Amino acid sequence: MPEPRPSRPLRVAVQMDPIEGVAIHADSTFAMMLEAQARGHALWVYQVQHMSLREGRGDPGAPRLHRLTARARTVQVERTVGAHARLGEAAVLDLASMDVVLMRQDPPFDMAYITATHMLEHIHPHTLVVNDPAAVRDAPEKLLVTHFPELMPPTLVSWDVQAIRAFRAEHRDIIIKPLFGNGGAGVFRIRDGDENFSSLLEMVFATSREPLMVQRYEPAVRAGDKRIILIDGHPVGAINRVPAEGEARSNMHVGGVAQRVSLTARDHAICRRIGPHLAARGLIFVGIDVIGDWLTEINVTSPTGLQEIDRFDGINSAGLLWDCIEERLAARRAAGGEAGPETISAPS
Numbered sequence: 001m002p003e004p005r006p007s008r009p010l011r012v013a014v015q016m017d018p019i020e021g022v023a024i025h026a027d028s029t030f031a032m033m034l035e036a037q038a039r040g041h042a043l044w045v046y047q048v049q050h051m052s053l054r055e056g057r058g059d060p061g062a063p064r065l066h067r068l069t070a071r072a073r074t075v076q077v078e079r080t081v082g083a084h085a086r087l088g089e090a091a092v093l094d095l096a097s098m099d100v101v102l103m104r105q106d107p108p109f110d111m112a113y114i115t116a117t118h119m120l121e122h123i124h125p126h127t128l129v130v131n132d133p134a135a136v137r138d139a140p141e142k143l144l145v146t147h148f149p150e151l152m153p154p155t156l157v158s159w160d161v162q163a164i165r166a167f168r169a170e171h172r173d174i175i176i177k178p179l180f181g182n183g184g185a186g187v188f189r190i191r192d193g194d195e196n197f198s199s200l201l202e203m204v205f206a207t208s209r210e211p212l213m214v215q216r217y218e219p220a221v222r223a224g225d226k227r228i229i230l231i232d233g234h235p236v237g238a239i240n241r242v243p244a245e246g247e248a249r250s251n252m253h254v255g256g257v258a259q260r261v262s263l264t265a266r267d268h269a270i271c272r273r274i275g276p277h278l279a280a281r282g283l284i285f286v287g288i289d290v291i292g293d294w295l296t297e298i299n300v301t302s303p304t305g306l307q308e309i310d311r312f313d314g315i316n317s318a319g320l321l322w323d324c325i326e327e328r329l330a331a332r333r334a335a336g337g338e339a340g341p342e343t344i345s346a347p348s
Helices: 028-038 111-120 133-137 140-146 161-171 198-208 218-223 265-280 306-313 316-336
Strands: 012-017 041-048 051-055 066-077 083-087 092-094 100-103 128-130 155-158 173-176 188-190 212-216 223-231 236-244 257-260 285-291 294-299
Touching: 012 066, 028 041, 028 066, 028 161, 028 306, 028 316, 051 111, 100 111, 111 133, 128 316, 140 173, 140 294, 155 161, 161 173, 161 198, 173 198, 218 236, 218 265, 223 265, 223 316, 236 265, 236 306, 236 316, 257 294, 257 306, 265 285, 265 294, 306 316
Parallel strands: 012 041, 012 100, 100 128
Antiparallel strands: 041 066, 051 066, 066 083, 066 092, 155 212, 173 188, 173 212, 223 236, 223 285, 236 257, 285 294
8 A cells, every 4th residue: 555645735945056947858856856846845945055954042041053054935837948947035944844855956965065964963763865965975976886796897096106107907898987977977987098198197187186097998889888776676667779870978968869768677676676675764765877888977966867767767857756745745644643843934
């Protein structure tokens, strides 16, 4: 028997990049907001730079808890190009008064991103943050995958130029990625004999203190880089992202084309292996990347692909996600938990 829907509308704050710029027919956050609104939930939006953390009010002599706020705006969304968001006036919102905070700002996964996870820990799990902010901080997408070495292609994470040279000598055709990049930015394929290899390493390490991820190039990427969406550790669908002609990267930001695809037995085996670990960490909404038989990334910060999957498979993946969130909140209420204090100044 399915879990009952919430007994009252939920209060949902969405931490995201400016909503005015979203691509409404592709953006996964927008799909999540449309579904929340269809269920009667109230929505606020704010950007991470509008967050504030300070000590809260308390009784004399009692511990003073920190108070996390954001300058937020109410929002109503609709799938109308150019008129997709109706925003209220900005006001200071106590994020502990929310039932759910969706952490959906795009990477880079830098110190600003990490700081936001520390701040959100002050309200989670009393307010359900999706995904768990501590788990997001402890699971950089290109490092989390290294905990499952049997699922990965040969991979090196290193600052050591000599180690990178040795890896290249072993595998000859390699992919070099910035460890905390996103959207395919800064990803290079270095073929055997490429004379730009040394210059590339010099350029990267002259401007960055971060190590590089180096992987064996997988020719199977020409047939596509599969993005599989997992909700609470279970696969709900996938899309195949095929690189454009003359491009080594399959990311749709750089011209990759989405195609319909089914999950293989190997895909299911990968999901069975990693799914329980993701769910146990509170990583409710995850997108993994699979090339051929190999898991290459586990994306936990701001996964994408919901709308493409829905169009190909005729499902409502955002609905499945909200089913999971509502079930978690229902379980919390059954255990005696409930929402926190009121807003300081509720948006109108």
